[in-house]
Amino acid sequence: MAQTTGNGRAGGKGAQLRAYLLGLIDGELKPHEKLPTERELAESFGVTRLTVRRALDQLGYEGRVYRTQGAGTFVSEPRIAKSVELTSFTQDMRARGLVPGSLETQVEEIPAGAEIGARLALSPREHVAHLFRVRTADGEPMCIEHTYIPAKIAPGLAARAIEGSLYQLLTETYHLKVEKAEQSIHATVLDPPLAKLLGVPEFSPAFKVQRVAYDARNQRIEYAESVYRADRYSYDFIIYRTTRDTAN
Amino acid sequence: MAQTTGNGRAGGKGAQLRAYLLGLIDGELKPHEKLPTERELAESFGVTRLTVRRALDQLGYEGRVYRTQGAGTFVSEPRIAKSVELTSFTQDMRARGLVPGSLETQVEEIPAGAEIGARLALSPREHVAHLFRVRTADGEPMCIEHTYIPAKIAPGLAARAIEGSLYQLLTETYHLKVEKAEQSIHATVLDPPLAKLLGVPEFSPAFKVQRVAYDARNQRIEYAESVYRADRYSYDFIIYRTTRDTAN
DNA sequence: GCCGTCAAATGGTGTAGCCCAATTTTTTGA
DNA sequence: TCAAAAAATTGGGCTACACCATTTGACGGC
Numbered sequence: 001m002a003q004t005t006g007n008g009r010a011g012g013k014g015a016q017l018r019a020y021l022l023g024l025i026d027g028e029l030k031p032h033e034k035l036p037t038e039r040e041l042a043e044s045f046g047v048t049r050l051t052v053r054r055a056l057d058q059l060g061y062e063g064r065v066y067r068t069q070g071a072g073t074f075v076s077e078p079r080i081a082k083s084v085e086l087t088s089f090t091q092d093m094r095a096r097g098l099v100p101g102s103l104e105t106q107v108e109e110i111p112a113g114a115e116i117g118a119r120l121a122l123s124p125r126e127h128v129a130h131l132f133r134v135r136t137a138d139g140e141p142m143c144i145e146h147t148y149i150p151a152k153i154a155p156g157l158a159a160r161a162i163e164g165s166l167y168q169l170l171t172e173t174y175h176l177k178v179e180k181a182e183q184s185i186h187a188t189v190l191d192p193p194l195a196k197l198l199g200v201p202e203f204s205p206a207f208k209v210q211r212v213a214y215d216a217r218n219q220r221i222e223y224a225e226s227v228y229r230a231d232r233y234s235y236d237f238i239i240y241r242t243t244r245d246t247a248n
Numbered sequence: 249m250a251q252t253t254g255n256g257r258a259g260g261k262g263a264q265l266r267a268y269l270l271g272l273i274d275g276e277l278k279p280h281e282k283l284p285t286e287r288e289l290a291e292s293f294g295v296t297r298l299t300v301r302r303a304l305d306q307l308g309y310e311g312r313v314y315r316t317q318g319a320g321t322f323v324s325e326p327r328i329a330k331s332v333e334l335t336s337f338t339q340d341m342r343a344r345g346l347v348p349g350s351l352e353t354q355v356e357e358i359p360a361g362a363e364i365g366a367r368l369a370l371s372p373r374e375h376v377a378h379l380f381r382v383r384t385a386d387g388e389p390m391c392i393e394h395t396y397i398p399a400k401i402a403p404g405l406a407a408r409a410i411e412g413s414l415y416q417l418l419t420e421t422y423h424l425k426v427e428k429a430e431q432s433i434h435a436t437v438l439d440p441p442l443a444k445l446l447g448v449p450e451f452s453p454a455f456k457v458q459r460v461a462y463d464a465r466n467q468r469i470e471y472a473e474s475v476y477r478a479d480r481y482s483y484d485f486i487i488y489r490t491t492r493d494t495a496n
Numbered sequence: 497g498c499c500g501t502c503a504a505a506t507g508g509t510g511t512a513g514c515c516c517a518a519t520t521t522t523t524t525g526a
Numbered sequence: 527t528c529a530a531a532a533a534a535t536t537g538g539g540c541t542a543c544a545c546c547a548t549t550t551g552a553c554g555g556c
Contacts, residue, residue, distance in 0.1 A: 012509065032466075037536060048511050050298075053537080063428075066466060069537045070519030077466070086487040179489050180311070187435040187453040187478035205435040205453055218280070218314055218324070230435035235483075239334040241427050260539065285506060296541050301507085317507045318549030501554085508547075516539075523532070 013047050017055045020045075025064050025075050035065060035073040063238050086181050086213075089135050089143065089226075090165040098137035102163070106132040109151055109158035116148045119212055119223040127151035129158040131166070134197055141198045142233065145226040153221065176221050181213040185235065190227070198229045205230040261295050265303045268293075273312055273323050283313060283321040311486050334429050334461075337383050337391065337474075338413035346385035350411070354380040357399055357406035364396045367460055367471040375399035377406040379414070382445055389446045390481065393474040401469065424469050429461040433483065438475070446477045453478040 024035065035041075038056065042049040056073055059065045067073045093100035108130050117124040131147040147166065149157060154174045162169065170176040186208040195202045206227050213222040272283065283289075286304065290297040304321055307313045315321045341348035356378050365372040379395040395414065397405060402422045410417065418424040434456040443450045454475050461470040 014509070039536080048513090049537095050512090051510065054509090056537090066464075067537065068465065068519075069517065070535075072519090072536060086489045177489075180486060182486050183484070185433070185483040187455045187476075189437060189451075189453050203437075203451070205437050207435050216314070217316065218322075228435075235433040236431070238428060238430050241334045241425075262539075287506080296543095298542090299540065302539090304507090315507065316549075317547065318505075320506060320549095498556085499554105500556095501552105503550105503552085505550075506548085509545085511544080512542090514539105514541075516537105518535100518537080520533100520535070522534080523530105525530085526528095 013045070014051050014055050017041070017045055017047065017052065018058065021055060021059060022064070025059070029075045031075050031077040033075050035075065037072060061240075063240075086178065088165050088167040089145065090167070093135075093137045093142070096137070099139070100164075101136040101139065103134040103136055103141065104132070105162055107158050107160075107162060112148070112150075116223060119210075120148065120150055120220045122150055129154060131162060133162075137232070140232070141229070143226050143228045144194060144197055145224060147222060147224045149222050150220070153219070170221065177215055178213045178221055179216045180218075181211050184210045186210075187230075188227075190229070194227055198227075200229050200231065207233060207235075261293070262299050262303050265289070265293055265295065265300065266306065269303060269307060270312070273307070274326075277323045279323050279325040281323050283323065285320060309488075311488075334426065336413050336415040337393065338415070341383075341385045341390070344385070347387070348412075349384040349387065351382040351384055351389065352380070353410055355406050355408075355410060360396070360398075364471060367458075368396060368398055368468045370398055377402060379410060381410075385480070388480070389477070391474050391476045392442060392445055393472060395470060395472045397470050398468070401467070418469065425463055426461045426469055427464045428466075429459050432458045434458075435478075436475070438477070442475055446475075448477050448479065455481060455483075 021035070021041075029035065035056075036044070038049050038052045041047075041052045041056075045052070056065065056067065060067050060073070064076055065073050066076055087095070090100045109127050110130050112120060112122045112124055112126050112128045114124050116122075116128060117126065120128065122128070128148045128150055131145070131149075133145045133147070134141050135143045135145055149170075151157070153176060154170065157174075160169075160173075167178060170178070188206050188208045189203045190198065190200065190206045192202045194206075195204060198204075198206075206229055209224075209226045209228065211222070211224045211226070212220060213224070215221055269283070269289075277283065283304075284292075286297050286300045289295075289300045289304075293300070304313065304315065308315050308321070312324055313321050314324055335343065338348045357375050358378050360368060360370045360372055360374050360376045362372050364370075364376060365374065368376065370376070376396045376398055379393070379397075381393050381395070382389050383391045383393055397418075399405070401424060402418065405422075408417075408421075415426060418426070436454050436456045437451045438446065438448065438454050440450045442454075443452060446452075446454075454477055457472075457474045457476065459470070459472045459474070460468060461472070463469055
């Protein structure tokens with residue numbers, strides 16, 4: 001059967017509608033201009049209003065549009081900062097218009113040990129692949145990164161040449177898809193060896209980032225510890241008041 | 249009629265259901281335990297499955313539960329870190345179990361000037377209320393904060409005694425409710441005067457945070473510039489892969 | 497025992513339609 | 527003329543139902 005189901009594949013009607021709306025948003029419409037009403041979209045796309053609402057709600061949640069009851073849905077101002085998104089270094093740099101790269105990549109397979117084991121919920125004796133990379137943007141050192149991945153979920157990773165996006169490799173080769181990450185960001189200063197690796201003066205300010213990444217099943221996939229030079233990196237994002245929860 | 253509308257007020261059925269589910273989550277159920285199925289909840293609460301889904305989706309989005317097609321909905325592990333939420337210093341410290349306070353509060357009304365005016369989209373000549381506060385947690389200096397609020401949306405603010413939560417005051421007195429904020433976080437080191445104010449050694453690491461806050465109508469409410477001591481502060485949050493967008 | 501197959505359970509997406517709440521626009525009337 | 531009232535518009539929330547996609551577990555054959 002060419003068409004297994006009643007809905008037209010290609011990601012479903014919601015996804016098609018979303019694509020169309022995205023086209024409107026950063027194509028024809030300018031910030032604060034009004035999108036078609038839900039009812040109009042529903043009719044012209046031959047879908048239910050609920051489907052339209054889901055697409056618009058999602059865009060609203062992502063900060064692309066804002067919605068006001070009684071008034072309409074409007075295009076948000078161009079995002080000077082992205083909302084907090086889970087991205088790899090590679091994606092992150094590309095989004096900033098820089099060319100990502102790596103220096104001095106080292107890979108080894110080692111026992112997790114106490115700390116890494118705890119982070120990944122492994123026995124200290126279980127093995128992990130340890131990647132050490134100096135990551136670059138437009139050729140300049142940007143970040144020093146230690147990544148640990150349980151050997152049992154990515155066998156043979158340590159023997160593999162890692163180039164480009166680790167996340168892409170994990171997805172394509174091991175079908176491990178990161179869906180969620182806990183991240184902890186600290187401010188620190190660079191001690192001499194790290195400063196040298198990053199090519200900045202000693203005791204320059206820096207971010208230290210620890211991250212535990214999970215897949216959709218809450219299985220821990222990765223623990224990463226990174227140090228970013230602060231002169232070329234900042235965290236820019238949009239935050240929303242989450243839920244009209246209980247008290248203020 | 250005792251019940252003006254079809255739905256039973258009190259925040260709507262969805263909100264009631266949400267409250268019940270929250271009770272389950274951090275009450276009776278342990279992490280990774282299974283919640284009732286959508287259909288069960290729908291029946292026992294006398295609501296539609298769609299209503300149940302909205303509540304569960306929301307909880308899933310907040311990281312309280314995770315959902316797997318074909319399997320069920322499960323309680324997430326206790327959140328060691330909150331998802332990124334828009335909070336005031338007051339709320340933030342309370343959430344960390346600390347008692348928030350302020351030292352050396354100063355309030356004045358001044359012309360916005362070039363930089364602040366640009367941040368708040370005001371003419372440089374328009375007036376803003378400027379608050380300077382050394383904010384404390386459990387009595388210890390934690391953060392130095394400059395806050396600027398357009399005088400025209402909060403008249404008389406500069407003459408008022410600010411104590412406790414500015415956001416609460418804005419909501420209750422001026423009906424200004426912050427819904428969204430753009431935030432930019434930098435790592436830096438403390439110059440001697442700031443270090444002294446915070447009671448830490450000179451050139452200690454610190455976060456510099458710039459924030460522009462908006463209400464639901466995209467009106468700019470506040471610009472704040474804060475410096476947090478890094479030895480006692482970190483950003484901990486959970487990030488999700490946003491949308492199954494286009495490419496990886 | 498072990499592995500495949502198949503059915504049941506469960507979340508994901510969609511249709512069709514109802515009324516409410518907030519906002520905007522139009523009309524009305526002093 | 528202009529402000530108050532009414533109507534139309536528009537997003538918010540819900541009901542009731544149908545079918546798809548994925549996962550899980552039980553059953554059977556080997």
